[in-house]
Structure formats: C-alpha cells, structure tokens
Amino acid sequence: MRIGVLGTGQVGHAIASKLASLGHEVKMGSRTSDNANAAEWVTSAGAGTSQGTFADAASFGELVFNCTAGGASIGALHAAGVENLAGKVLVDVANTLDFSQGRPPSLLITTKESLGEQIQEAFPETRVVKTLNTMNNEVMVDPSKVPGEHDVFLSGNDEDAKQTVRGLLESFGWPPASIIDLGDISTARGPELYLPLWLRLWGVAGGPHFNIKLVR
C-alpha cells in the first residue's frame, strides 16, 4: 500500500520504518520538503521510501499516519490538506503532551475531549482511527518487546477503517485477541487520558518496554 507518515520524530521513524520493512511504499511528510530527519530516514530505509511536505505525504498515501506532536497535529493536518485526506483512513497515534511545565508532561486536552475527536470533527470526510498512542514507539511496531499478552486499543466511527487498521496492527505482530475495539471516536478519550498513568508506570517499569493488559 502507499502510505503517508506525517511527522519525523521517533514515532514517525518507527512507524515509517516498520511499514517500509513490510513492503509498503512510504512517504514521510514534514513542514518542509527537505527536512533533515526525513532525508536521513529515506537514506537508511532505502527502496520504496521518499519524503516531502505534509501535503505531499497525504496526497501520496492511500492511508495516512498522524505521528506529529499532538499539540501541533491539527495544524499539520490542515497543512496536509483537507482534500488530500478526504475519504482516507487517518491513523492517529498522537498524544497532546505538554512539556512546558517540565516533566512529567501534562496533557493539552481537557477531560471532556480527545485529539482523535478534534481531528474527526475538523476533517469530517476523513476516517479517523485512534490507536497505538498508549505505548512507546518500539512497542507499537514490535509488541514482542513486552513479554506475554498485552493490549492495543482502537477507536473510530468507520468500521471498514478499523478493519484496515486492525490488519496493519496484525502485520506489526499484534495478535487479533490483543486488539481491543473500544467503539466510536469519542472513546479515544480513554486511551488519551490514560497517558498520565502510562507516564508513571514508565517509572515503575524502569523503561519503555511495558504495556497494560485487560484482565477479565
């Protein structure tokens, strides 16, 4: 599949590299067409990879990942272009972390909203699926980094879009039983507001290779 990955940070690198390793054609998008991080990634990732602006990547992709910093995501997606995202599945993995008051970061959202919902509202013709935001990027693309069973969540209004994302997650190594569909995009509040707990659990776990499992 042709996939656009918006964002050139650690999450964008991890997602884009995994997708490329699975044989997808991947264009990494950023504010400028000559972003140094993206150029470095294209050099290392090799055949089938390219870089461009947010609009280039969104236009290129049949499916698009939002890996930008959550506080900048709406702006980045507007730069990507409403028309370039219309009808497409947008996989939103971002968190609205606010480091302005130090660490641990707080969230820029309130307890009555989520970035996933904000994006869906701003881009009504795009099929937004929130997922993967509840773990470190290394775990996102290689769940075996955490031993044993643990879970990833899906939120979105479009069932077909969630099926597509479920398939991608399985190709990343996620067992079908570990992919938990929470419901429509409003349920993205759950995984997004979980981040403050995740940040403290990082300290307990002593590193990034941890996750949670629903036990029932």
Added chain:
Amino acid sequence: MRIGVLGTGQVGHAIASKLASLGHEVKMGSRTSDNANAAEWVTSAGAGTSQGTFADAASFGELVFNCTAGGASIGALHAAGVENLAGKVLVDVANTLDFSQGRPPSLLITTKESLGEQIQEAFPETRVVKTLNTMNNEVMVDPSKVPGEHDVFLSGNDEDAKQTVRGLLESFGWPPASIIDLGDISTARGPELYLPLWLRLWGVAGGPHFNIKLVR
C-alpha cells in the same frame, strides 16, 4: 483497628463490610446521623459496626476511608472536620464522575490535577493515600473476582501511610506483587484520569469484573 468509612453508597458498603468481616470496628459516616442506608448496613453487618455523621466517623476512626462521590468529597471531608482527620491516614478511593451530561460520565477534574491532590492540599495534616479507584467495588475488596494477576495502585506522600494501606490491601486479598506504588500524591492523576478508559473497558469486558495488569 477502628475505621471510619465516609459514604453510604455501593463503594462505602463494600469497603465497610469487608473491613467489618476482617474484624475491624467500623463506623459508617454520612451527612446525617440517621441515614437510612447506613442504618440498613449496620443492621446487616452486625457486631462492631455503627453509624454517625461524617464527623462522628472521622473522629471514631484511627484510619478513615473516603468513599463519598468525588464531586462531594471535599465538602464531606470539611464536614468530617480538619481536626478529626489530622494526623490520620485517609484512604481516598473516590472518583469525580460527572453524570450531568449523561453516560458515560466525564470527570470533574482537569487533566492537570487530581482529587487526591486537592484533598491533600486542603487537609495538609492528613496523610492521604489514593488507591482502589480504578476498579469496581466488588473487585476492590475481593480481587479474586477477576481471574489471574491484575494490579492496584498507591499514591501518597507519606511512606508509613502507604505501608499501612498496603497491609489493608493485602488483607483484602491483594498479592504484594500486585500493589504498585506510583509515588507521591501527584501521581494520583494517573489512576484518576484512567477512569474514562475504565468506563469503555467495562463495555468491552461486558461487566464490572475486570481490571488491568502492568505487563513488563
């Protein structure tokens, strides 16, 4: 131990009954000394149990549980009395659920605070420990309601207070390895902001007997 339990709802009943079954003397506190829910509980729970006002219960207890609705907790604790809570361990299990806009409820706190911190700030001489708010009341007092390993969190500034609460949790049936100390009372933001995810996981689990486990 003599324990005051503030609140006469399902959580108060579950906690008070468990404590009484373990041989503690328990006084259930509410706004009025003749609360019907509390009277019914005393009748069913039997020897060693009693009821009274918030102040009666706080004065009675060597340790006090806050099982009031989160939005009313600060008011209930002021009614209980700063002097009656001074120096004591206050186990805060409350969530600030707001049902005014329907279900699922949202939270009355922002993403930059927690009820646990608010209580600690309002009652600086009380040793607040946040715990047990991340699960259904039946699971709180009987973790075997959920099969397998799953976790409960502790947040608080006072190490001795957390040790005391750890002992109570073990007496409830929590294995020591499942009791996760997140750190000081500011870490209560994690478990409190987890509630929106917990509310959606209830739907996935199909009932209240579920919990999460930290996998690392």
